[in-house]
Amino acid sequence: MRKTIFKKLEAQGLIANYNRLRKNLPPKLPDRVFIWDETFREGLKAPTVYLTYVEQVRLAKLMDEAGVSVINVGFPAISEEEKRAVKRIVNESFSNAKLTASAEPTKNSINACIECGIKEITLESPINGLNLEYKLRLTKEQGLQRIVESIEYAKKHGTTINFNLMDGTRTPLEEILQVFQAAVEAGATRLGIADSVGFIRPLSMRYLISHIRDGLPEAVKKKAPLSIHCHNDFGLASANTLAAMEEGVSYLHTCIAGFGERAGIAPFEEVVTATELLYNIDTGIDLGKIYRIAQSTEKAFAMPIQFHKPIIGENIFTHEAEEMMAQPLVFEPFPPEIVGRETLIFIGRNTGQTLIQKLLEKAGIRASPRQMDELFRRIKGPQENLDKGESQMTYYQVKKLMKDLLKGYTMDEFWRLVEQVTHQHPKLPKNTKKQQNADQLIS
Numbered sequence: 140m141r142k143t144i145f146k147k148l149e150a151q152g153l154i155a156n157y158n159r160l161r162k163n164l165p166p167k168l169p170d171r172v173f174i175w176d177e178t179f180r181e182g183l184k185a186p187t188v189y190l191t192y193v194e195q196v197r198l199a200k201l202m203d204e205a206g207v208s209v210i211n212v213g214f215p216a217i218s219e220e221e222k223r224a225v226k227r228i229v230n231e232s233f234s235n236a237k238l239t240a241s242a243e244p245t246k247n248s249i250n251a252c253i254e255c256g257i258k259e260i261t262l263e264s265p266i267n268g269l270n271l272e273y274k275l276r277l278t279k280e281q282g283l284q285r286i287v288e289s290i291e292y293a294k295k296h297g298t299t300i301n302f303n304l305m306d307g308t309r310t311p312l313e314e315i316l317q318v319f320q321a322a323v324e325a326g327a328t329r330l331g332i333a334d335s336v337g338f339i340r341p342l343s344m345r346y347l348i349s350h351i352r353d354g355l356p357e358a359v360k361k362k363a364p365l366s367i368h369c370h371n372d373f374g375l376a377s378a379n380t381l382a383a384m385e386e387g388v389s390y391l392h393t394c395i396a397g398f399g400e401r402a403g404i405a406p407f408e409e410v411v412t413a414t415e416l417l418y419n420i421d422t423g424i425d426l427g428k429i430y431r432i433a434q435s436t437e438k439a440f441a442m443p444i445q446f447h448k449p450i451i452g453e454n455i456f457t458h459e460a461e462e463m464m465a466q467p468l469v470f471e472p473f474p475p476e477i478v479g480r481e482t483l484i485f486i487g488r489n490t491g492q493t494l495i496q497k498l499l500e501k502a503g504i505r506a507s508p509r510q511m512d513e514l515f516r517r518i519k520g521p522q523e524n525l526d527k528g529e530s531q532m533t534y535y536q537v538k539k540l541m542k543d544l545l546k547g548y549t550m551d552e553f554w555r556l557v558e559q560v561t562h563q564h565p566k567l568p569k570n571t572k573k574q575q576n577a578d579q580l581i582s
Contacts, residue, residue, distance in 0.1 A: 144474060145416075158417050165345075165385035167352070171421045172384060172414060173208035175366060175392045177404060178436065180211040180241055184400035185442065186545045192224060194439040196231055198395075201435060203233045205428040209390070211261060214241040215251035226255040235423075239301060244289035253296050260293050261301040262286070262327070265335075266318045267310040283318060287325045294326035303331035303368060308339040308347060316354045323359045329390065330363045334379055337372030337402065341382035348386035366390030369405045371397055376405035381413060384420075391422075395436040396444050396451065408433060408450040408478070416473055430479040441544070450478055457483040459490055488519045 148154045157163060179195060182188065190198070199210055212229070215222040225240055239259040242248040252260045265274065266282050275282055290300050302322040307315060319330050332351070339347070348367075352360065367383035369376040369392070380391050391414070397406030411424045433451040437444045446454040456475040458467075467482045468474070475481055484494075495514060499506055506514065548556065554565050 144468075148468070167349075167387040168385060168418065168420065169387055169389045171389070171423070173390050174206070174407070174411060174422055174424055175209040175211070175390050176202055176207045176236075176407065177211050177368070177392050177394045178202075178398065178407075179213050181399035181404050182394045182436075182440065183213070185398050185403070185440070186400075186547060188398070188440050188442065190439055192227055195224065196228060198432070198435060198439060199228060199231070199233070199236075201428065201432050202395075203236045205425050205432060206423040207236050208423060209239055209259075210236045211239050211241060212257075215255050215257070216242060216245075216248040222251055222255060225252075225257065229256040242289075242293075244286045246289070246292060249289060249293045249296070249298075253293075253298065257298065259299040259301065261303055261331075262289060262293070263303045263305050263333075265305040265307075265310070266314055267306055269309070270306055279314070283321060286318060287321050290322055290325035290327055300327045301329040301331060301366070302327040303333055303366070305333050306335040307332035308334040308344070309336070312347070312350055312354065315351055319351070319355060319363075320359055323363045328363055329366055331366035331368055331390070331392070332383070332388075333368040334370055334376075335368075337370035337376060337379075339375075339379055341375065341378045344379045344382040345386050348383050348388060352387055364389050366392060368392035370399070371402040371404060371406075374402070376403070377409040377413065380405040380410050381418075384414065384418075396433055396448065398436070398440060398442065406449075412450050412473075412478060416477070426477050427479045443541075456480050457485050459485045459487055486518060490518065 145154070145156050145159075149156050149159070178198065179190075183190065195212075199212070202210055210233075213221050213225045215225045229238060237259055238257065239261045240252045240255065240257045241261050241263055242252050244262055244264045249260060249262075264282070264286050265271070266279065266286070268279075271277050271279060271282050277285065286302070290302065293300050300322075302319075304310065304315060304318060315332070322330065332348070334344070348365070351365070365383075365388045367380055367388045367390070369379040369383075371377075376397065380393070384391060391410055392404065393407040393410045394404045395407045397403040397409070408429050411422050411429065412426065414420050414422050415424070415426060430451055433444065444451060444453075446452050449455065456471060458470055471482065486495075492511070492515070495511070495518075496506075554567070558564055
């Protein structure tokens with residue numbers, strides 16, 4: 140249905156589909172893309188989110204059944220608990236998805252992956268001046284050497300290596316080309332660009348990817364396809380991911396419902412649906428399973444998905460318009476059945492009398508004018524008489540409960556906890572605590 144619905148409407152002269160115009164189709168579009176899921180890596184960075192092993196396996200199995208190509212199962216070096224979880228999930232069987240785990244370019248981090256039985260490691264590292272000076276405290280030469288030696292070390296232990304350039308969209312082009320070529324020569328088989336702080340615009344993304352593609356030697360491009368990892372700080376993650384795809388990137392990093400630290404990363408459901416329906420490119424995903432996966436993730440994360448969230452939000456296919464009775468596509472971009480949903484008509488204070496009459500007629504009911512008035516009174520009454528103060532009080536209570544659920548430690552609370560556990564008073568400059576709190580707010 141998804142491949143014919145728009146063609147039929149266009150053939151009938153009912154719509155114009157500018158997405159299909161040949162001049163609007165970027166020449167470098169891949170014939171097929173692969174969805175790389177980061178829910179267990181990025182999604183679990185959302186404050187206080189925690190998954191039991193059963194929840195993690197269930198979500199991974201759902202992704203696998205839906206056709207996800209790569210699942211990042213975590214960062215084993217973070218903790219022993221994370222390492223145990225990764226090791227257990229590696230022992231599960233998957234039909235479609237390959238499993239990868241993240242590592243820093245250090246032997247300890249790589250060893251943690253190897254000890255879990257991971258066969259494909261995703262090495263993550265920045266190389267730009269900002270990160271080298273303030274995070275890694277290395278020179279560019281040292282940072283590059285660290286990456287190359289780590290890839291070589293991992294290859295010697297029989298693993299496949301993906302290299303993901305953190306903060307890649309704020310890294311000078313010549314440095315990107317240098318580190319990518321060095322990574323492939325060392326043994327990397329897939330190269331990734333990360334828009335780590337969601338800083339780039341779609342047109343700028345196309346510029347960057349096209350220059351990376353054109354700047355890399357042919358031998359490098361043949362050995363290592365490109366992937367893209369976009370954060371959503373400016374609300375552009377999906378747009379930037381699609382812009383990278385337009386320049387030939389074939390591995391798209393996503394997270395279910397866009398969960399993650401800060402504003403999260405490109406939402407799985409948005410990227411997949413747009414790629415399939417707006418570009419007519421195969422993702423390998425069974426679109427009919429999208430909504431079920433989203434609902435399962437919402438429940439496991441204990442984080443409500445906003446009602447107006449594209450594709451999976453509760454309100455997306457719910458309408459209070461009588462025109463919906465004739466043709467839902469007047470108000471819907473595509474049939475909701477494609478993503479495992481359905482059109483719902485909402486009866487409320489704005490519902491017109493015509494729609495009510497049509498519904499009654501369809502059900503074989505004849506209502507007198509007096510009965511119609513009574514129907515309208517009962518439909519509109521509860522909403523019109525709703526105490527605004529009561530509804531706002533409920534809202535504030537729910538918001539407070541969610542805030543309490545997501546609450547962590549402030550720096551002051553952290554140092555008090557340290558003092559209680561260690562029985563040692565922290566020797567901090569007078570303004571350190573305030574500065575750290577400020578830094579925490581800024582970050």
